[in-house]
Amino acid sequence: MTETTSAPLLSADGVGKLFGHVRALRDVSFDLQAGEVLAVLGDNGAGKSTLIKILSGVYDLSEGRLRVRGEDVTFGKPADAAAKGIATVYQDLALVDTRDVAANLFLGREFRRGPFVDRRRMYREAEQVLAGLTIQLPSVRVPIYLLSGGQRQAVAIARVLVGGADIVIMDEPTAALGVQESERVLRLVRDLRDAGKAVILISHNLQQVWQTADRIMVMHLGRVAGIRRRADSTVEEIVKLIVYGDPDETPGHGGDQQVPM
Amino acid sequence: MTALDSLGVLNPVSWFRPTRPSGSDRDGRRRVSDRLLDLGIYLSLVALVLYFWQASPYFMTQRNLLNVGAAVAVTGVLAAGMTIALIAGQLDLTVGANIAVTSVVVALAVQDLGWSTPPAVLLGLAVGVAIGLVNTALVVGVGINSIIATLAMGIVIRGIALISTDGQTKPLTNLALPDFLQTRPLGVPTSVWILAAVFVVSWVVMSFTRMGWHIYGVGGNASAALRAGVRTKRVYAGVFITTGVLAALGGILTTGTSSSGGPNYANGAEFDVLTAVLLGGIGLAGGSGRVQRTLAGVLVIGVLNNGLTLMSVNSYYQQLARGAVFVLAVVLGVIGERRRAR
Ligand SMILES: Nc1ncnc2c1ncn2[C@@H]1O[C@H](COP(=O)(O)OP(=O)(O)O)[C@@H](O)[C@H]1O
Ligand SMILES: [Mg+2]
Numbered sequence: 001m002t003e004t005t006s007a008p009l010l011s012a013d014g015v016g017k018l019f020g021h022v023r024a025l026r027d028v029s030f031d032l033q034a035g036e037v038l039a040v041l042g043d044n045g046a047g048k049s050t051l052i053k054i055l056s057g058v059y060d061l062s063e064g065r066l067r068v069r070g071e072d073v074t075f076g077k078p079a080d081a082a083a084k085g086i087a088t089v090y091q092d093l094a095l096v097d098t099r100d101v102a103a104n105l106f107l108g109r110e111f112r113r114g115p116f117v118d119r120r121r122m123y124r125e126a127e128q129v130l131a132g133l134t135i136q137l138p139s140v141r142v143p144i145y146l147l148s149g150g151q152r153q154a155v156a157i158a159r160v161l162v163g164g165a166d167i168v169i170m171d172e173p174t175a176a177l178g179v180q181e182s183e184r185v186l187r188l189v190r191d192l193r194d195a196g197k198a199v200i201l202i203s204h205n206l207q208q209v210w211q212t213a214d215r216i217m218v219m220h221l222g223r224v225a226g227i228r229r230r231a232d233s234t235v236e237e238i239v240k241l242i243v244y245g246d247p248d249e250t251p252g253h254g255g256d257q258q259v260p261m
Numbered sequence: 262m263t264a265l266d267s268l269g270v271l272n273p274v275s276w277f278r279p280t281r282p283s284g285s286d287r288d289g290r291r292r293v294s295d296r297l298l299d300l301g302i303y304l305s306l307v308a309l310v311l312y313f314w315q316a317s318p319y320f321m322t323q324r325n326l327l328n329v330g331a332a333v334a335v336t337g338v339l340a341a342g343m344t345i346a347l348i349a350g351q352l353d354l355t356v357g358a359n360i361a362v363t364s365v366v367v368a369l370a371v372q373d374l375g376w377s378t379p380p381a382v383l384l385g386l387a388v389g390v391a392i393g394l395v396n397t398a399l400v401v402g403v404g405i406n407s408i409i410a411t412l413a414m415g416i417v418i419r420g421i422a423l424i425s426t427d428g429q430t431k432p433l434t435n436l437a438l439p440d441f442l443q444t445r446p447l448g449v450p451t452s453v454w455i456l457a458a459v460f461v462v463s464w465v466v467m468s469f470t471r472m473g474w475h476i477y478g479v480g481g482n483a484s485a486a487l488r489a490g491v492r493t494k495r496v497y498a499g500v501f502i503t504t505g506v507l508a509a510l511g512g513i514l515t516t517g518t519s520s521s522g523g524p525n526y527a528n529g530a531e532f533d534v535l536t537a538v539l540l541g542g543i544g545l546a547g548g549s550g551r552v553q554r555t556l557a558g559v560l561v562i563g564v565l566n567n568g569l570t571l572m573s574v575n576s577y578y579q580q581l582a583r584g585a586v587f588v589l590a591v592v593l594g595v596i597g598e599r600r601r602a603r
Contacts, residue, residue, distance in 0.1 A: 078488065094488050096481035098548035107478050108489030116469045 007070050009034050009198045010055070010086070010167050016063035017050050024050040025222045028064070034166065037189060037199045039213035041206060041242055046219040048202050052169050055200070056088040057081030068167070087165030091172050093156040097145040101137055101155055102126035104144060105162045129158045132195070134187045150181035157188050161195065168192055169200045174208055186212045206238055220245030301593065302540055302557045309561060313568035320571055327450055333563035334452035335360070335511045337556065339530060340537040341463045342507035344555040346407075347538060348467070349500040350480035350547025351400065354411040355392055356508035356534065358418035360527035363388050363512025365422045367438070368431040368522025378437040382513055389509025392418065393502035401497045422524035430523040433516070442517035452514055459507065463552040472499060481548025532587070537562050539590035542597050562586065 008031035017025040025047045032038055042048050053059040055066070057075030066073050068084045075081045078088075095104050102119075105126045111118040126140040135154035137147070144152060153173055160168050170189065174182035189212050192199050203209045209216070216233065218225040218241035225245040228238065237247050313320040339356050346353045363385040370381035392414070399410035433439065442451050467473035478486040479496045487493050511530075516522050540558030543550030565586060569579045 079490065082490075090488070094482065094485035096478050096485055096548060098481040098544070099477055103474060103477070107474070107486060108491045110471050110474055112471060117471055117474055119469070 008032055008067075009069060011067045012055075012064065013067070014064035015051075015054060015061050015066065017047075017054060017059060018062045023222060025054070028219075028224050030217055030224065030227055032167065032198045032200065034198050035193055035196050036214040037193050037201055037212055039201045039203060039209040039216045040219060041203060041209065041216060041238065042219035042225075043204065043242060045221070047222040048204075048219055049171070050222075051219070052088065052171055052200065052202055055081065056086060056169055082163075082165070084167075085165045086167045086169065087160040087163055088169045089153075089156045089160060089171065089173060091175065093152055095144045095152060095155060098143055100143050101130070101140040101147075104155055105129065105140075105159050107159075109163065125162070126158070129161050130154070132161075133158060133191050135184050148181065149177045150184045153177075153181075153185045154188055157192065160192070160197075166196070167198045167200070169202070171202045172204070173201070174203070174205070182208055206235065206242070210235065218242055218245075298542070298593070298597065302542055302554055302561065305540075306557050306561050306564065309564045309568065313564065313571065317568065317571040320568060323448075325567065325571070327448075327453060329560070329563045329567045330453035330456060331450045332567065333559050334450075334456045335514050335527075336530070336533050336537060336562065337456045337559040338459050338507050338511045338514065339534045340541075340555050340559050341459050341552055342504035343531075343534050343538045344541065344543060344550055344552050345463060345467065345476060346500055346504050347543050347545065348480045348547065348550045349476045349497065350483065351407040351497065351500060352411060353396060353501060353504040353508075354408065354531050355396060355415040355418055356504060356511070357527040357530035358415040358422065359389060359392050359505060359508035360512040360515055360530060361524050362392075362418050362422040362425075363509040364516040364519075364522035364526050365426050365431060365524055366522070367513060367516045368433055369425065371433060371435050371438070372431060378435070378441070382438070385513050385516075386506055386509050389505040389507070389512075390502055391505070392508070393505030394498070396501040396505065397498040400501070401494050419524065419528075426522070426524050428524060430521050430525075432521045436520065438513070438517040439520045442514065452518070455510070455514065459510070460552060460556050467552055472496070476500060477548055479547075533562065536583075536587045536590050539594045540586070542593055544597055545594065558590070 010032040011030070013029050015025060015028040016023070028047075028051060030038070040048050040051065050059065054061050054075075057078040057080045060074075060076070066075070068086070073080075073084055075084075081088075096107065099107070102122045106122045111121045111125075113121075123140055130137055130140065133154050135150055137151055137154065144155065147155070157168075157170075173185050173189070177185060186208060189199055189201060193214075201209055201213065210230065213230050215227060215229050216238055217227045218238060220241065223245065225241040226247060228241075240247050240249050243249075310321075319325055339360075342356065343353065366388050367381045367385040370376040370384055371378060376384070396407070396411055396414060399405050399414065400407045403410075444451050446454060467476065475486065475491045475496050476499070478489070478491055479493050483493055486496075511527070515526050519526070537558040538550075538555050540561055541550065541554035541556075542558075543555065562583070565582060566579065569582060574582075
C-alpha cells in the first residue's frame with residue numbers, strides 16, 4: 001500500500017451535510033486506496049451513518065465534492081453509486097431469507113440463457129466466490145433462514161464480490177454478532193482487502209477493528225477528528241479522538257465521560 | 262438422542278420455534294420434521310388415493326380420474342394464480358368476481374353482440390388484464406394493502422356483473438365454446454389440458470425465469486429486492502395481471518361448462534382456492550411456496566370430493582370433511598409460517 005504511487009480510488013473533499021438547520025457533517029475530507037481497510041469510528045451521533053449514506057448515494061451532499069478514480073461524481077440515487085463501483089453492505093444485510101444462497105448472490109442480476117435463468121452457471125459461480133471466503137457455507141442451495149449471523153454476512157459480502165464493486169462500505173457488520181462470529185466476519189473483511197478491494201468499515205468498537213484496519217478515521221460531532229495509520233497510532237490516542245475529538249485532551253478535562261470500548 | 266428427540270417432538274418449544282441452526286443443524290441441514298412437513302401434501306394425496314382405491318371400485322378408473330381433473334380445473338387455474346400472488350407477498354381476492362364478470366362479458370358478447378367465440382374469449386381475457394391493472398394501480402400506485410384493495414374491488418366488479426345482466430344468468434345458444442370444452446384431445450378433457458398447461462407454465466416461469474426469481478425475491482424481502490435493482494413495481498404488475506388473466510380463464514371455462522354467463526358464479530371461490538393453496542404449505546409472509554405443491558393441494562380437494570361422492574357420503578358430511586381439510590390446511594400453514602419466521 002504505497003499511497004504516493006497510486007491515485008486514490010475514492011476521495012472526499014470538504015464534504016458537508018445539512019438537514020435543514022441541523023449540521024450533520026462538516027468539512028469531511030479523506031482518501032481511500034485500493035487494497036486497504038479504512039475504519040470509521042465515532043460515538044453515536046458522530047455522523048458515520050450520514051457519511052456512508054452520502055457515499056452510497058442515499059443522500060445528496062450539501063457541500064464539498066466526491067471523486068472516484070480521480071473523476072468528479074454526483075450521486076442522485078443508490079444506483080449511481082453502484083454504477084461507480086461502490087457497494088454497500090447494509091446493517092440489515094438486505095437478504096431474502098426464503099431464497100437460497102445462490103439466488104441471493106445473483107438477485108437482480110441473474111445470468112440468463114435464452115429466456116431462462118442460467119441456474120447451473122449461478123450455482124457454479126456462487127460456489128467459486130464462496131470458496132474464496134474464510135467463512136464456509138454448507139451449500140449454495142441452503143436458504144438464508146437456516147444460516148448463522150456470520151454466514152449471512154458472508155453471503156452479503158459475496159454479493160459485493162459477485163457484483164464486481166471495488167469500493168465496499170460496511171455498516172457495523174459485527175453489531176449483532178457474538179465474539180466468535182465477529183472474529184470470522186472481520187476475517188472476511190480482510191479477505192476483501194486481499195482481493196484488492198477498498199473497504200470502509202463503520203464501527204463503534206475500537207477493539208474489534210484494531211486488528212483489521214489499515215487506517216482509522218475518527219469522527220466527532222460531524223467532523224473528522226483525525227485519521228491515523230494504525231501502525232503509527234495507539235489505542236489511547238484513538239480513544240481520546242473518539243471521546244474528546246482531540247488527541248491531546250487529558251482525561252478529567254471533559255468530565256467523567258465513559259470510554260467506549 | 263432418541264428418534265423422537267431428533268424429530269423435535271419431545272421439545273414442545275421446538276414446535277413453535279423456527280428452525281435455526283444450532284448443534285447438529287449448524288451446517289444448514291434441515292430437520293427431519295421439516296422434511297416430513299414438506300412432503301406432507303404429497304403423502305396426503307397418495308394416502309387419499311390409496312384409501313378411495315380400496316374403498317370404491319369406480320375410483321381408480323381412467324374415466325373417474327379424468328373427471329377429478331375436470332372438476333378441479335377452475336379451482337386449479339385460480340390456485341396457480343393465487344400461489345404466484347402469495348409468493349409475491351400479495352393476495353388477490355377479486356378472482357371470484359373476475360370469473361363472474363368474465364363469464365357475463367363473454368356471454369353478452371356472443372349472445373347480444375353476435376360475436377364469434379374466439380374474439381369473445383379474447384375480450385374475456387382482456388377483462389382479466391384490465392382487472393389486474395386496476396388492482397396494480399390500487400396496490401402499487403395508491404399503496405393500499407392488497408387484501409383490502411382486492412376485497413373492495415371484488416365487490417365493485419361483481420356489482421358491475423350484476424348490473425350488466427340485471428342479475429340474470431345469460432344462457433348461451435351459440436354453443437361453440439361449450440362444444441370446444443366438450444372435446445377430448447387424446448381422450449383427455451380440454452379443461453384438464455388447460456389445467457395442466459397452466460401449472461406447467463407457472464412452474465417454468467417461477468422456477469426458471471428471471472421474472473419468477475424476482476417474484477420470490479420481492480415477496481421474501483421487497484426492500485432488499487429493490488436495493489438489488491429489481492424493478493419491484495413491474496413485478497407486482499406482472500403478478501396482478503397474471504392472477505387477473507388466470508381468473509378470466511377460469512371465467513371462460515365456467516362459461517363453457519355451464520353454457521351461460523352468470524353474475525353470481527364463483528361466489529366465495531376464493532375459499533376453495535385458498536384451501537388448496539394453504540394445503541400446499543405456502544407461507545403467507547411471501548417469498549416461499551411452490552406451484553407444484555399447490556397442484557397437489559388442488560388434487561387432494563378434488564380426490565376428497567370425488568371419493569366421498571363415490572362412497573355416497575351424505576353431502577352434509579362432505580361439507581364437514583371439506584371444513585376439516587380447511588382447518589388442517591390452516592394449521593399446516595401456521596406451522597410452516599412459524600418454522601420460517603425468525
Ligand atoms: N435525517 C436526518 N435529519 C436530521 N438530522 C439527522 C438526520 N440524520 C442524522 N441526523 C443528525 O446528524 C448527526 C449525525 O448522525 P449519524 O450520521 O446518524 O451519526 P452516527 O451514525 O455516527 O451515530 C446526529 O446529530 C443526527 O441527529
Ligand atoms: Mg449510525
